[in-house]
Amino acid sequence: MSEVLNTIKSRRSTRSFKSDMLPSDIINSIVEAGTYAANGRGMQSPIIIAVTNKELRDKLSAMNAKIMGKTDFDPFYGAPVVLIVLADKARPTYVYDGSLVIGNLMLAAEACGVGSCWIHRAKEEFESEEGKAILKSIGIEGDYEGIGHCVIGYKNTEPSKQVPRKDNYVYYID
Amino acid sequence: MSEVLNTIKSRRSTRSFKSDMLPSDIINSIVEAGTYAANGRGMQSPIIIAVTNKELRDKLSAMNAKIMGKTDFDPFYGAPVVLIVLADKARPTYVYDGSLVIGNLMLAAEACGVGSCWIHRAKEEFESEEGKAILKSIGIEGDYEGIGHCVIGYKNTEPSKQVPRKDNYVYYID
Numbered sequence: 001m002s003e004v005l006n007t008i009k010s011r012r013s014t015r016s017f018k019s020d021m022l023p024s025d026i027i028n029s030i031v032e033a034g035t036y037a038a039n040g041r042g043m044q045s046p047i048i049i050a051v052t053n054k055e056l057r058d059k060l061s062a063m064n065a066k067i068m069g070k071t072d073f074d075p076f077y078g079a080p081v082v083l084i085v086l087a088d089k090a091r092p093t094y095v096y097d098g099s100l101v102i103g104n105l106m107l108a109a110e111a112c113g114v115g116s117c118w119i120h121r122a123k124e125e126f127e128s129e130e131g132k133a134i135l136k137s138i139g140i141e142g143d144y145e146g147i148g149h150c151v152i153g154y155k156n157t158e159p160s161k162q163v164p165r166k167d168n169y170v171y172y173i174d
Numbered sequence: 175m176s177e178v179l180n181t182i183k184s185r186r187s188t189r190s191f192k193s194d195m196l197p198s199d200i201i202n203s204i205v206e207a208g209t210y211a212a213n214g215r216g217m218q219s220p221i222i223i224a225v226t227n228k229e230l231r232d233k234l235s236a237m238n239a240k241i242m243g244k245t246d247f248d249p250f251y252g253a254p255v256v257l258i259v260l261a262d263k264a265r266p267t268y269v270y271d272g273s274l275v276i277g278n279l280m281l282a283a284e285a286c287g288v289g290s291c292w293i294h295r296a297k298e299e300f301e302s303e304e305g306k307a308i309l310k311s312i313g314i315e316g317d318y319e320g321i322g323h324c325v326i327g328y329k330n331t332e333p334s335k336q337v338p339r340k341d342n343y344v345y346y347i348d
Contacts, residue, residue, distance in 0.1 A: 003177040004285035008207045008278050033182045035339045038280060038292055044340045052348045093294065096322065099273030104182050106212060107281070111178035118212055120267065138345050148270065165209045166218045171312050174226045 007110050012160055014115025017079040017153035021052065026112050027081060030152060033108030034083070037100035040093025046101045047144065049084040056134070057082050060149075063130060067121045075119055079151035084122060086135075086144040098147030105150040115155035122146025181284050186334055188289025191253040191327035195226065200286050201255060204326060207282030208257065211274035214267025220275045221318065223258040230308070231256050234323075237304060241295045249293055253325035258296060260309075260318040272321030279324040289329035296320025 031050050039045055051057050060082055064075040076082060083105055087098035102118055109116035125131045126146035135144065205224050213219055225231050234256055238249040250256060257279055261272035276292055283290035299305045300320035309318065 002285070004181050005203060005207055005282055007178050008282060009210050011210070011212070013212055029179060031344055033179055035343045036183050036185070037277070038185070038187055040294070042337055044343065047343055047345065049345045049347060052346070056347055095269055096273045096276075096292070096294075099270045100277045102270075103211070103274045103277035108179055108182060111176070118270070120214070120270075138347065140345065163216055169209045169218060169221055170205055171221065171223045171314065172226070173223060173230055173312065 007107060010162075011107060011110040012162065013117040014155050014157070014159065015077045015117060016156040017077055017115055017151070018156045019078055019080055020154055021080050022114060022153060026114060027052070027152075030105055030108045030112060030114065031083065034085070034101045034105040037097070037104045039097040039100065040091055043091050045091035045094045046085055046087040046098045046147070047140065048101065049086070049138065051082040051084065052080065060084075060125065063125050063128065064119065064121050067124045075121075076149070076151045077117060078156065079117070079153040081152045083150040083152065085147045085150065086122070086126060087147050089143045089145050094145065095147060102148050102150050105152070109150070109152045114152050116150055116152045119149040119151055122148050181281060185281060185284040186336065187291040188329050188331070188333065189251045189291060190330040191251055191289055191325070192330045193252055193254055194328055195254050196288060196327060200288060201226070201326075204279055204282040204286060204288065205257065208259070208275045208279040211271070211278045213271040213274065214265055217265050219265035219268045220259055220261040220272045220321070221314065222275065223260070223312065225256040225258065226254065234258075234299065237299050237302065238293065238295050241298045249295070250323070250325045251291060252330065253291070253327040255326045257324040257326060259321045259324065260296070260300060261321050263317045263319050268319065269321060276322050276324050279326070283324070283326045288326050290324055290326045293323040293325055296322050
């Protein structure tokens with residue numbers, strides 16, 4: 001099963017994507033992997049919104065850039081697919097739960113030969129009136145917090161070189 | 175690369191472990207996978223404390239049970255190895271960063287045929303004077319928050335059956 005360890009070690013975040021849309025079966029496989037993340041008490045607190053609609057993708061990008069204080073910048077690095085992960089604040093483990101979903105999405109993407117990157121500021125995005133309106137229009141009710149976006153698409157660049165792990169990352173007490 | 179997707183889908187949390195110690199090369203492989211988790215701005219905010227020392231393992235178990243309000247209970251389910259993940263609060267992404275480390279640890283364990291479970295209450299554990307004293311005795315300084323424990327060991331039970339994913343886990347906007 002060393003493919004799992006190899007994928008974990010070789011995965012790098014992608015920050016330049018081709019605009020080509022991914023086949024839906026690949027998107028579905030990646031999204032499905034996200035839904036199988038561990039979660040507190042098996043309550044499955046997260047949800048995933050898989051956005052391939054260009055209009056909504058561009059709107060989210062603009063909202064995200066605005067939160068960054070930037071304009072004329074695409075925080076999604078050209079990725080055609082945005083997987084938004086939110087989690088139900090009623091569960092005390094919701095931030096951990098949602099993070100594990102994004103971890104699975106990134107590894108599954110790598111396993112499918114697809115680039116990925118965690119993009120932050122989902123919290124601020126879905127606390128805004130504009131963000132709340134998007135959730136409502138999809139029929140999502142309840143007290144969800146944005147955990148992050150996992151943007152995916154074909155890599156437009158070679159992955160950057162792996163940075164060495166820091167000293168003192170691990171302490172062994174035996 | 176479907177081994178990655180299969181491992182993600184088939185992984186289940188283990189809640190009964192054999193007391194047999196894991197070989198150190200397996201522990202090292204799992205821990206190394208943890209260090210390669212994605213993290214905000216590549217700042218590697220988390221640290222991992224790999225505890226195989228029985229005295230400390232039992233002390234942590236008792237501290238954790240006390241936070242739960244239980245006694246005569248082992249929240250680590252008999253696992254001989256406790257991988258504590260903490261992360262540097264100076265990084266705004268530290269909770270997400272630490273969660274991804276634990277996600278990698280759980281998947282790497284599964285890939286190695288080893289059971290794992292995320293055990294919570296690390297935050298409270300290392301906010302206590304007793305917890306702070308443990309960190310200090312190891313030489314860990316700085317403002318670290320406990321994100322979680324990943325306990326690992328050989329499985330003592332068959333994995334529980336996979337629960338179906340909830341309805342409305344995923345929304346597609348195309």
